[in-house]
Amino acid sequence: MERGLITTLFFRLIQSFIALLGVIVIIFVLSRVLPGNPALAILGPKATPENIQKVMSEWGLDKPLAEQFIIYLSKLFHGELGEAYVMGYSVNRLISERLPASFELVIFAFILAILIGLPLGIIASRRPDSKTDLALSSLAIFGLSFPTMLVGILLLLLFGLYLGFPVGGRVDPRYSINTYTGFMLIDTLLNGNVNAFLDALKRLLPPALALAIPLSGLLLRLTRNSILEVSSLDFVKTAKMKRLPERVVLYRHVLRNAMIPIITVMGLYFAVVVTGDIIVETIFAWPGLGRLIYEAVMLRDYMVIQGTVLVISVIYIFVNLLVDLVYLYLDPRIRG
Amino acid sequence: MHRVERISNFLAIRRIKYGLLLLSALALISLLVLLFSPFDPTETSYYSLAKPLSTSSRGWPFILGTDSLGRDLLTRLSYAFYLDVGVGLVIITISGLIGLSLGLISGFIGGILDSVIMRIMDILISIPGFILAIAIAAALGSSLWNAIFAVAIVSIPIYARLVRGMVLSIKENLFVTAAYEAGVSSFRIMIKHILPHVMPIFITQASMELSNAILYVAGLSFIGLGAQEPTPEWGLMMSVGRKYIREAWWYPVFPGIHMFLTILAFNLIGDGIRDYLDPKRKLRS
Amino acid sequence: MIPLEIRNLNVDFRTLRGWVRVVDNVNLKINSDDEILGLVGESGCGKSTLGLAVSGLLPPNSRVTGEVLVKGQDVVQNPDSRKIAVIFQDALAALNPVLTIGEQIAEIYVYHKNMQKKDALEKTKKVLVEVGLPDNTIDKYPHQLSGGQRQRVLIAMALAMEPDLIIADEPTTALDVTVQAKVLQTLMSVVKSRKIPMIYITHDLALASQVADRIAVMYAGQIIEIADKYELFENPRHPYTKALLNSVPRVDRDIEELFIIEGEPPVPGNFPTGCRFHPRCPFAMDKCKQIEPGLVIFNKAMVRCFLYE
Numbered sequence: 027m028e029r030g031l032i033t034t035l036f037f038r039l040i041q042s043f044i045a046l047l048g049v050i051v052i053i054f055v056l057s058r059v060l061p062g063n064p065a066l067a068i069l070g071p072k073a074t075p076e077n078i079q080k081v082m083s084e085w086g087l088d089k090p091l092a093e094q095f096i097i098y099l100s101k102l103f104h105g106e107l108g109e110a111y112v113m114g115y116s117v118n119r120l121i122s123e124r125l126p127a128s129f130e131l132v133i134f135a136f137i138l139a140i141l142i143g144l145p146l147g148i149i150a151s152r153r154p155d156s157k158t159d160l161a162l163s164s165l166a167i168f169g170l171s172f173p174t175m176l177v178g179i180l181l182l183l184l185f186g187l188y189l190g191f192p193v194g195g196r197v198d199p200r201y202s203i204n205t206y207t208g209f210m211l212i213d214t215l216l217n218g219n220v221n222a223f224l225d226a227l228k229r230l231l232p233p234a235l236a237l238a239i240p241l242s243g244l245l246l247r248l249t250r251n252s253i254l255e256v257s258s259l260d261f262v263k264t265a266k267m268k269r270l271p272e273r274v275v276l277y278r279h280v281l282r283n284a285m286i287p288i289i290t291v292m293g294l295y296f297a298v299v300v301t302g303d304i305i306v307e308t309i310f311a312w313p314g315l316g317r318l319i320y321e322a323v324m325l326r327d328y329m330v331i332q333g334t335v336l337v338i339s340v341i342y343i344f345v346n347l348l349v350d351l352v353y354l355y356l357d358p359r360i361r362g
Numbered sequence: 363m364h365r366v367e368r369i370s371n372f373l374a375i376r377r378i379k380y381g382l383l384l385l386s387a388l389a390l391i392s393l394l395v396l397l398f399s400p401f402d403p404t405e406t407s408y409y410s411l412a413k414p415l416s417t418s419s420r421g422w423p424f425i426l427g428t429d430s431l432g433r434d435l436l437t438r439l440s441y442a443f444y445l446d447v448g449v450g451l452v453i454i455t456i457s458g459l460i461g462l463s464l465g466l467i468s469g470f471i472g473g474i475l476d477s478v479i480m481r482i483m484d485i486l487i488s489i490p491g492f493i494l495a496i497a498i499a500a501a502l503g504s505s506l507w508n509a510i511f512a513v514a515i516v517s518i519p520i521y522a523r524l525v526r527g528m529v530l531s532i533k534e535n536l537f538v539t540a541a542y543e544a545g546v547s548s549f550r551i552m553i554k555h556i557l558p559h560v561m562p563i564f565i566t567q568a569s570m571e572l573s574n575a576i577l578y579v580a581g582l583s584f585i586g587l588g589a590q591e592p593t594p595e596w597g598l599m600m601s602v603g604r605k606y607i608r609e610a611w612w613y614p615v616f617p618g619i620h621m622f623l624t625i626l627a628f629n630l631i632g633d634g635i636r637d638y639l640d641p642k643r644k645l646r647s
Numbered sequence: 648m649i650p651l652e653i654r655n656l657n658v659d660f661r662t663l664r665g666w667v668r669v670v671d672n673v674n675l676k677i678n679s680d681d682e683i684l685g686l687v688g689e690s691g692c693g694k695s696t697l698g699l700a701v702s703g704l705l706p707p708n709s710r711v712t713g714e715v716l717v718k719g720q721d722v723v724q725n726p727d728s729r730k731i732a733v734i735f736q737d738a739l740a741a742l743n744p745v746l747t748i749g750e751q752i753a754e755i756y757v758y759h760k761n762m763q764k765k766d767a768l769e770k771t772k773k774v775l776v777e778v779g780l781p782d783n784t785i786d787k788y789p790h791q792l793s794g795g796q797r798q799r800v801l802i803a804m805a806l807a808m809e810p811d812l813i814i815a816d817e818p819t820t821a822l823d824v825t826v827q828a829k830v831l832q833t834l835m836s837v838v839k840s841r842k843i844p845m846i847y848i849t850h851d852l853a854l855a856s857q858v859a860d861r862i863a864v865m866y867a868g869q870i871i872e873i874a875d876k877y878e879l880f881e882n883p884r885h886p887y888t889k890a891l892l893n894s895v896p897r898v899d900r901d902i903e904e905l906f907i908i909e910g911e912p913p914v915p916g917n918f919p920t921g922c923r924f925h926p927r928c929p930f931a932m933d934k935c936k937q938i939e940p941g942l943v944i945f946n947k948a949m950v951r952c953f954l955y956e
Contacts, residue, residue: 041484048485052494056501067501153707167633171626173577175584175600176618182604183611260740263704264801267733268808270758278754282745297490304492305581309604319496323586328500335497339489346488358788359744 034354042347049339054098057332058091069111070326077111084109107336112327120318120330121337126208127196128307128314132299134211134230135237143242147249148276154254162246169243174302178236178309185232194311197226233310237302241295248291252284259283286357293349300338374637381630388624392440401434414612427612430602431592435612438594439620445589446576446596447624449510453575454568456514461521462564468522469529470556480526483519491516495578499587506579506595509588513578517571524567528560562639570632573625580621596621648719650844651677651684651812656713658693658700660915666710667916669693670700671868673713674942677812680842683835685859685876687852687891689912693868694848698814701846702731717811732805734834736817738797742789748775748800749785755807771807778803779833795826802834806841813838813845820849831858852891856880864888867913867923874948884950886928922953930954 060067065081082088085108086097101108107117143166150162185191196210197203201222206213211230214223256262257280265279307316315334322330354360414427426435468479486494498512533556580597582588589595591602596617603614658670670693677684688694699705701715703726715722722729735741743751749771756767772782778799789797798818805813818834819827835858838845847858855862855876862879864872864887872885883889890908910927913919919926925935934953943955 044481045485045488048482049489052485052489053497056497060501167629168626171573171622171629173580173618173621173625175580175597176615176622179600179604179607179614179618182607183615187608187611260735260737261743263733264735264741264804265743266704267702267731268755268758268804269727269729270754274754274758278746279743283743286745297492300490301492301581304496305584308585308601320585323496323500323504331496331500335489335493338493342490342493343488357745359790 031354034360035351038347038350042343045343046340049336049343050099050102053332053336053339054095057328058094063087068328070328072111081111107333108329110322110327110330112325113322113330117329117333121315121333124313124315124318125337127210127312128303128316130196130209130211131230131233131237131307131312131314132303134234135241135299135303138234138238139241139245142238143245144249146242147246148253148281150246150250151253151257159250163250166243166246166250170240170247172240172243174236174240174305175309177239178233178306181232181236182309185228191228191232192225193229193232195313196229197222201225229310229312233306233312236306236309237299240302241299244295244298245288248288249284252287253280256280256284282356286353289349289356290353293346296345296349297342300342374634376634377630378634378638381627381632381634384623385627385631388443388620388627392443395436395440396444399434399437399440401437414610426616427610429599429613430606430610433592435616438599439617441594442596442599442617443620443624445594446580446621449506449579450572450576453510453514453517453579454571456510457517457575458521458564458568458571460514461518462525462560464518464522465525465527466529466556466560469526470533476526479522483522486516486519487523492578492581495582496585496587499582504587504590506583506589506593509579509582512582513575516578517575520571521564521567525560525564528563529556532556532559566632566636566639569628569635572632573628576621576625576628649676649678650680650682650718651675651846652714652716653701654714654716656697656700656711656715658696658705659710659712661708661710662916664916669868669915670697673697673870675863675870675873677844677846680844681839682861683838683845683847683859685855685862686846686848686865687850687855687862688865689850691912691914692865693915694850694865695816697865698733698816698846698848701812702733702814703729704733730808730810731812731814732808732810734798734801734805734813734815734818736820738794738801738821739789741801742797744789746788747785748787748789748792752785752800752804752807755804759808771803774803774807775800777806777837793826794822795830798822798830799833802830802837806837806843810843813843814848815845816848817850819854820851834858864891867918868915869923869951870942870949871924871951872949878947882948884945884948884955885924885952886930886954887924922951 057068058064063078063082064085065078065087066073068081069077086094089097105118107121109115110117110120113120146162146166150159150166153159182193186193192198197214201214201219203210203213203217203219203222206216210226211223214220214226262275262279265275270278303314304316304319306312307314308320311317315338319331319334322328322334414424424434424436426439428434429438464479464483468476489497495509495512495516498515499509502508502511576596579588580595580600583595583597584601586601589598591598599617600614600621603610603617606613653673653675656670656673657668659666659668661667675684686694686697696705700709700711701722703722705711711723713723717729717731720728722731742748749768752771752774753764753767756762756770757764760767762770768785771785775782775784780796780799780803784792784796784800789800792800801818815834819830822830831854847855849855849858852862856879859876861873861875863870864879864885866887872879872883872888874882874884879888880892883892887908908927913923913926919936921937922928922931922935922940925931928935932953938953940951940953940956942949942951945955
């Protein structure tokens with residue numbers, strides 16, 4: 027295929043756009059598939075006649091379905107996700123309050139997973155089938171088979187009860203921290219409050235570990251297998267023949283090629299992390315999007331669930347797009 | 363070449379053996395408990411609230427302790443085993459059959475039908491599975507059946523794409539063209555010629571999806587969207603148990619361990635089947 | 648000090664059934680810097696393994712015994728002193744797909760000669776031109792080049808190493824016939840002009856005759872005949888060599904019979920007792936089935952066959 031880089035990029039963007047539209051449609055359909063008056067389900071326990079009237083007029087629930095969709099679309103266009111009838115405030119506000127917390131947790135977990143899984147995977151690949159390799163590979167399978175629920179609860183026991191780490195929230199509410207970046211770890215330092223920093227770290231570490239452990243198991247296994255597959259290819263022999271330093275062979279030749287399948291799978295791993303995130307935030311009472319979903323389910327606030335699902339999906343589509351772009355950069359063969 | 367295959371086959375079979383062993387042990391224990399347990403999984407007891415290994419008022423031992431409503435944990439877990447595994451099997455059956463059919467039709471017939479089906483599958487895949495399951499389950503209402511439905515829907519695209527891919531590559535094969543030319547009906551071609559080749563990969567995928575299905579249902583129940591009280595279900599037990607973690611750590615932990623062992627067993631089996639059927643895997647030199 | 652002397656080289660591989668010998672007691676020499684030694688044999692006879700053993704590129708589950716003296720230095724004992732370049736058969740697989748040609752060749756200069764990247768690239772351009780490629784090749788990726796161009800890149804890479812020995816393992820087998828001839832021409836001319844000794848591995852005896860000055864024939868892990876090329880063609884001694892020659896139809900001779908060798912070459916670990924060729928040899932005697940023949944040395948040749956003892 028004689029596609030240039032621009033054309034490939036263009037088609038990829040279109041693909042993301044279609045996915046986005048599809049998601050919006052699916053979420054809309056789901057909200058209208060509810061039997062009976064959607065307003066009742068949306069309002070849940072707050073379904074008074076006047077509230078019902080309010081919701082019906084706001085979303086045009088008495089109009090034909092196509093019109094409802096237009097109303098829904100136009101609201102989305104303006105960035106409005108609706109009102110959280112049960113929990114209060116607007117959905118937008120709830121989500122934007124919780125998003126940084128999830129963001130920090132997920133990124134921290136990813137970094138931890140990479141720091142653990144990648145080097146161990148490299149070590150395991152050095153001597154395949156050796157005792158080290160078998161031990162590490164078994165560890166990996168063990169780690170990735172652990173349901174996030176169990177890891178979370180065990181870590182909660184370990185850190186929360188046994189070690190006495192603080193749990194719940196991102197930082198002790200007695201500290202007042204000015205928000206600069208949205209990252210509590212950074213903000214506490216920027217505020218000059220080392221105690222707050224340590225406190226925030228103690229609260230962040232257990233849930234991040236809970237997320238990171240299964241992920242690092244996956245990464246370990248993937249890294250090991252990818253390196254082994256690449257190492258058996260001829261160009262590695264060529265590199266060795268050139269008597270380049272071992273470090274150069276590993277990084278410039280083996281890893282640069284082995285990374286490609288690993289990065290490609292990262293997008294998928296993001297889904298794994300997001301899934302685990304919801305569970306972990308619930309267990310550790312971490313004030314992020316995951317816990318927001320949990321609370322919304324408990325309180326039966328459908329608008330919040332709908333809005334959060336939409337936001338998470340958008341982020342996921344975006345991350346996948348990013349991963350594909352990075353892949354395009356890494357592998358010149360795709361560029362054509 | 364033959365020797366390489368034999369080693370990896372050997373290890374794969376060993377994995378399947380361990381997995382099956384573990385699974386059988388769990389299944390057997392649960393079965394025995396269910397048959398002989400003096401406790402009713404839903405009978406609450408004020409006198410035995412949240413006790414660890416101890417004895418009940420009637421003298422029978424609570425081997426794994428009780429939960430916050432005084433119900434024997436071991437009995438509940440044994441129910442949960444068959445419930446969750448059963449639910450998992452139902453899910454992979456439903457989603458597998460639908461996915462298989464869609465993949466077969468899409469791959470074989472091609473054309474606009476194929477494009478449409480695949481577009482829908484692509485869109486379904488562009489939402490993280492668990493998130494979409496949440497959206498569906500939330501829309502339909504919190505119950506175990508709705509959770510099953512939600513997870514099944516979410517799992518369909520995997521099978522559809524896999525099967526379609528295989529169908530497309532098999533379609534090129536001569537013997538299919540020969541049959542087609544000979545006037546055999548399309549349906550028969552699909553069933554007799556294409557299906558047998560698709561099946562091994564399909565079964566492998568399904569066995570690997572089983573753990574996933576169980577995890578998703580447990581996850582949904584964990585956040586309140588799946589099984590409801592008093593159903594004994596792993597996710598639900600862990601969710602409620604979490605609140606009592608200080609006083610009764612065994613309440614959330616034992617269901618977790620039980621679920622973990624079961625998932626591990628299925629993962630071992632699924633991995634083993636996959637390695638056995640794919641001789642190209644160079645995991646062992 | 649001759650460029651290459653291989654003494655009693657054995658290569659064993661570890662398998663489920665223990666160690667299996669794939670290359671058996673090989674003795675070879677290259678006598679001068681402008682000599683090309685051809686190594687000919689069927690697939691599975693061990694010729695590629697021999698090449699990998701000499702260049703130190705065998706996988707970890709292998710074992711090498713014996714001596715490989717390159718300019719007097721035993722590279723088996725001192726692997727670091729090795730300066731042997733290998734030109735592989737599949738150039739696309741032999742090149743790193745994510746690096747440009749320039750980067751892959753320049754790194755040789757950067758790491759061996761401590762050059763700056765800029766100077767290294769300049770030298771790279773020179774060596775690319777030497778093998779007949781334009782200097783804008785340095786910015787291209789392997790998948791952007793044709794098969795012949797890629798093979799030339801491998802040749803350039805070998806030259807950039809300024810090696811004491813080049814081993815070419817079926818470098819043109821994967822190419823079209825017309826391209827094959829041109830690339831071969833380039834290879835031979837640079838090797839001769841730079842006076843680098845070369846081992847040319849191939850299964851094609853006719854090809855070997857075009858390229859090599861001397862030819863060693865390998866069968867089932869052993870060298871069974873060595874002769875300089877004219878001698879080999881005028882007077883092939885080992886029955887296997889004769890069979891190889893006869894199975895190529897020739898225009899300059901009447902074909903008495905198309906001598907087709909029956910059976911398949913034996914697999915390492917399952918070698919016949921005695922002479923390894925005896926099951927397929929029309930001249931096999933009882934002796935051949937029991938005792939392994941040694942090498943018989945003639946004036947310009949050596950054979951491993953009881954017919955000549």
